[in-house]
Amino acid sequence: MALMVGARVLARNLLRPWSRLPDAVPGRTGPAAGGGDGVRCFGSPRVLVETDPAKGVAVIKLKNPPVNSLSLEVLTEFVISLEKLENDKTFRGVIVTSDCPGIFSAGLDLTEMCGKSQAHYAEYWRAVQELWLRLYLSNLVVIAAINGVSPAGGCLISLTCDYRVLADNPKYSIGLNETLLGIVAPSWFKDTLVNTVGHRTAERALQLGLLFPPAEALRVGIVDQVVPEDQVHSAALSVMARWLAIPDHARQLTKNLMRKPTADRLVKQRDADIQYFLQFISRDSIQKSLRVYLDKLRQKKG
């Protein structure tokens, strides 16, 4: 199913670039419940978008229960929603958050990387690359309102944002914990972390697979602000106002200046990066590690 959805969307994107806008979610178009006048919703089943045209701000809410894992569908729908916002001059900023209580995102969907075909791995990895590139280089001000635990790919999404607000709950740790799964964070995950927290902190965090609770996360700079849980959204909106006070062209060019060299490293070798991922993920030892990890997650309940 995921393979079909991804292939269908990619084919449509290649053939008809102007048809990339997601259809409205039935029943969610129109004023948002409790959202006040002027707030409009669109998006897709797993990626909700609430827009406030008057403020020029949108909120992207990930909604892929139970844990907001980044399946191929989520990645694809996320990119399409982001592109729609970027193509609409009404919007200058977007807040990325979660609709799943207590979980920002459990990261890449492990079931997409386990026991599937080479073609599927290649399609999935290209989608991961695409979301990272889109978010990292977005012309919009992108702010993460992290309202839950945020390991691995969840942390990566946060790191691509211009600013990160984390809810002050000891359960909401954040970090690139790949080594704990017996896998390795790819070079561009590493680059994104290094650009945020510096080389030494990143090296220690990556080798040990550290997941930082809020106070630690703030101390090492993996997030910019920690606020009481019920204030995450309002804090993100306040920060947004500050960033939107800067003229777009100056801010956008500066963002590009800071980030393009990192992004270019991937852009120049996307296919090689996919090949590397294929070789890596197909190894028996890696597949075994992922299966063991998934089994542990599943058995936790039993």
Ligand SMILES: CC/C=C/CC(=O)SCCNC(=O)CCNC(=O)[C@H](O)C(C)(C)COP(=O)(O)OP(=O)(O)OC[C@H]1O[C@@H](n2cnc3c(N)ncnc32)[C@H](O)[C@@H]1OP(=O)(O)O
């Ligand atoms: C080179 C590739 C790089 C990879 C980068 C990555 O992003 S790899 C993904 C790394 N993610 C993690 O390590 C997080 C794993 N998940 C958890 O630690 C917990 O699930 C979490 C997020 C703390 C939530 O805990 P909770 O107790 O609320 O839920 P539970 O663990 O019972 O999970 C519910 C069901 O979701 C499944 N699941 C969890 N995480 C993932 C995932 N990343 N991908 C796919 N599925 C995931 C879990 O197995 C449960 O499934 P079920 O069938 O209901 O038993």
